[in-house]
Amino acid sequence: MEIAIEFLQLAIVMFASPLLVGLIRKAKARLQARRGAPVFQLYADIRKLLSKETVVSENTSWLFRFTPYLLATTMMLSALIVPVLSTRTTLGFMGNIIALIYLFLLGTFFLALVGLDAGSAFGGMGASREVAIAALAEPTVLIAIFGIALRAGTTSLDGMITRFAAEPLLMLNTGHLLAFFAFFIVALAENGRLPVDNPTTHLELTMIHEAMILEYSGRYLALVEWAAGMKLFLFLTLLSNLFFPWGVALDNTPVALVIALVALAIKLVVFVGAIALLETSVAKLRLFRVPELLAGSFTIALLAVVTAFFLR
Amino acid sequence: MSAEILSKLVNLLSFVALGLTILLILRARLEGQVRAFALQSFVLAFLSVLIAIYTDSFQLFGVGVALVIVKVVVIPRVLNRAVAKIGISRVAAPYLGTAPALIVCVLLAIIAFYVMTPIASSNPLPTADAMPLAFAGVLIGFFIMVDRRRAVTQILGFLMLENGIFLLALLMTYGVPFIVEMGVFLDVLVAVLIMEVFVYHIKDNFDSIDVGELGKLKE
Numbered sequence: 001m002e003i004a005i006e007f008l009q010l011a012i013v014m015f016a017s018p019l020l021v022g023l024i025r026k027a028k029a030r031l032q033a034r035r036g037a038p039v040f041q042l043y044a045d046i047r048k049l050l051s052k053e054t055v056v057s058e059n060t061s062w063l064f065r066f067t068p069y070l071l072a073t074t075m076m077l078s079a080l081i082v083p084v085l086s087t088r089t090t091l092g093f094m095g096n097i098i099a100l101i102y103l104f105l106l107g108t109f110f111l112a113l114v115g116l117d118a119g120s121a122f123g124g125m126g127a128s129r130e131v132a133i134a135a136l137a138e139p140t141v142l143i144a145i146f147g148i149a150l151r152a153g154t155t156s157l158d159g160m161i162t163r164f165a166a167e168p169l170l171m172l173n174t175g176h177l178l179a180f181f182a183f184f185i186v187a188l189a190e191n192g193r194l195p196v197d198n199p200t201t202h203l204e205l206t207m208i209h210e211a212m213i214l215e216y217s218g219r220y221l222a223l224v225e226w227a228a229g230m231k232l233f234l235f236l237t238l239l240s241n242l243f244f245p246w247g248v249a250l251d252n253t254p255v256a257l258v259i260a261l262v263a264l265a266i267k268l269v270v271f272v273g274a275i276a277l278l279e280t281s282v283a284k285l286r287l288f289r290v291p292e293l294l295a296g297s298f299t300i301a302l303l304a305v306v307t308a309f310f311l312r
Numbered sequence: 313m314s315a316e317i318l319s320k321l322v323n324l325l326s327f328v329a330l331g332l333t334i335l336l337i338l339r340a341r342l343e344g345q346v347r348a349f350a351l352q353s354f355v356l357a358f359l360s361v362l363i364a365i366y367t368d369s370f371q372l373f374g375v376g377v378a379l380v381i382v383k384v385v386v387i388p389r390v391l392n393r394a395v396a397k398i399g400i401s402r403v404a405a406p407y408l409g410t411a412p413a414l415i416v417c418v419l420l421a422i423i424a425f426y427v428m429t430p431i432a433s434s435n436p437l438p439t440a441d442a443m444p445l446a447f448a449g450v451l452i453g454f455f456i457m458v459d460r461r462r463a464v465t466q467i468l469g470f471l472m473l474e475n476g477i478f479l480l481a482l483l484m485t486y487g488v489p490f491i492v493e494m495g496v497f498l499d500v501l502v503a504v505l506i507m508e509v510f511v512y513h514i515k516d517n518f519d520s521i522d523v524g525e526l527g528k529l530k531e
Contacts, residue, residue: 172320174327295411296338300331302418310425310444 001252005086012261013079017233018042018226020268025200027276042229046222054218057118064117067110068220071227074107078234083241085260086249087158097145097155100238101138104190104231108134111224115212122204126211129287133196133208136294137186140301144186147179147304148242157242165245175307180243182301187235189294191228194279196290206284233268240267315438318366322483325359326442329479330421333452333472337406337413342395345468346388352475353383360482363439371490379478382497387471387504394464394508398515406459413459417452424448439483446483449476461522463511467504474500 022039029036056064081100108130115127145155152160167173189196192209202210213224241248247263249256285293332352339345357379364372406413421444428444435443453473460466478496481488514526 169317169320172317172324174323177324178327292338292410295414296334299334299414299418303421306418306422306425310429 002088005088005252005257006080008257009082009084009086010076010079012084013082013230013233013237014076017229018046020233020236020272021229023269023272024275027272028279031276031280042225046226049217049222049225050219052218054220056220057215059119060117060215063110063113064215065220067114068216068223068227070110071107072223072230074103075227075230075234078103079230081157082234082238083157083161083248084237085257085264086252087161088250088252097149097157097160098142100157101141101145104234105134105138107227107231108190111212114215118215120215122207122211122214126208126214129208130212133189133290133294136291136298137189140182140186140294140298141190143298143305144179144182144301147175147182147301147308150305150308151175161241161245161248162250164242165248165250175304176243178300178304178307180239182297182304183239183243185293185297185300187239188275188278189290191232191235193232193275195282195285195293198284206287236268236271237264240264240271318362319438319441321362322359322439323442323445325355325362326445326479326483329355329359329475330445330449330452333449333456333476334414334417336456336468336472337410337417342464343392345465346391346395349391349468349471349475350384350388352472353379353387356475356479356482357384359479360487363482363486367486369486372487374490375487375493378494378497382501383471383475386501390504390508391464391467394511398464398511406465407461408459413455416455420451420455421448424451435484437484437486439486443480443483446476446479449473449479452476463507463514467507467511470507471500471504 019039019042022037022042025041026036026039078100081103112127112131112134115123115130117123148160148164149155152163154160154163164176188194192199197208197210198206199209201207202214204211209228213221216224241264244267247260247267249260329352332348332355335348336345339348357376360372360376360379364370364376408416424447425444428447432440432443450473453469453471453476456469456472457466458469460469474496478493487493518526
């Protein structure tokens with residue numbers, strides 16, 4: 001039973017993540033009074049890319065061919081750890097949030113290496129920017145996590161959700177909300193969303209994530225795009241289930257699982273709306289102002305830890 | 313409304329107020345900074361009305377209304393007028409860069425927590441938990457005053473400092489009597505008006521409102 005749920009969670013993350021990306025694009029398009037591509041566009045894109053020829057530069061090493069598989073694998077592994085529906089799963093015992101963050105960062109690290117690998121100017125530029133942002137974002141992620149882990153008394157994802165699910169007035173808890181905002185800003189930065197990176201353009205001066213994957217084509221590109229979608233899905237699931245754990249199944253009855261699925265869908269739709277609204281209303285920050293934004297989120301995270309110490 | 317919910321709401325709103333103080337550092341444009349101050353004053357007014365409802369205090373309600381009139385409507389308008397007249401809308405010109413200033417703010421907040429937590433825990437009121445936040449607001453307001461070169465942004469630091477003191481009094485004792493609060497509001501209003509005149513004079517004499525110029529000897 002628990003193994004079945006584990007695979008169900010994996011399947012949800014694998015097959016629903018392109019839909020999530022499509023929904024964000026659609027919502028953004030509607031807010032900007034465009035009709036927008038259909039929500040299932042990314043599935044079609046991936047299928048198209050899978051049937052296309054893959055062109056690999058002669059100058060690249062094994063890293064170039066290895067990284068797309070690594071990205072997809074780390075994301076699928078993370079999908080087994082993150083409590084998408086239920087807190088009681090077989091691999092739950094290794095669901096340590098610090099391990100999870102470093103799984104995400106492993107993908108970032110290899111993607112930055114690949115940006116350098118092909119030796120193109122854009123790749124190197126994208127890699128250096130990505131590393132600069134990751135270096136600023138990582139301490140914030142960890143400190144925000146400590147902020148909530150201190151309150152929960154554990155760094156296990158399942159333990160934290162179980163602990164917070166017992167608190168109905170979570171929304172009014174300041175340390176929790178501060179950690180949420182810090183984590184949210186960092187999630188935007190890590191997933192290459194506005195105001196840090198624009199996911200929709202290949203404008204040479206501003207792109208970060210797109211610059212690193214510029215050399216990819218065919219099935220490698222499909223894997224990279226899909227992994228990016230899964231990463232966004234996992235980050236948003238983590239945000240919604242960790243900070244607003246209402247509805248997450250605490251035991252494995254079918255009813256609880258259905259409720260968890262519906263609750264997750266609702267929470268994700270809210271996040272989709274929030275991100276679409278945010279990306280429509282703010283402009284991309286100048287690259288030199290990104291550290292200020294991340295310093296701001298670092299401040300918020302640090303305050304969350306301070307309050308976790310002093311305010312109960 | 314139970315004491316527990318009140319305590320949490322007060323905590324939350326005090327945090328919003330503190331966050332708006334910190335936003336003053338992140339905002340580059342003066343209009344945005346003035347808006348942050350107006351918003352913070354509105355949060356404080358909301359907070360005092362909330363506590364007024366909890367304690368059935370008509371006086372505190374009056375304080376909230378007066379707060380809206382003086383600090384949400386009148387003072388921002390005066391400041392915006394000054395900004396428009398001097399015409400330096402985008403320069404805050406701090407001595408420290410944004411990131412170091414934010415780190416200083418966190419350090420000040422930690423000091424505030426360290427100093428005020430024992431005092432707050434000896435206070436029996438349900439609002440006392442948020443006292444360290446109000447004190448942090450006072451310290452950060454001070455810091456903004458010291459950190460800024462332009463006279464107008466120093467005024468904003470002063471106003472944030474004053475808001476912090478008001479919040480501290482509100483949380484510690486459910487606010488001081490209405491008449492005292494009125495006196496303080498009028499003082500602040502007059503202070504802002506005088507400072508505005510000062511700013512104009514500095515501007516006339518030095519062609520800039522950089523207070524660093526005041527330290528230089530003139531022929």
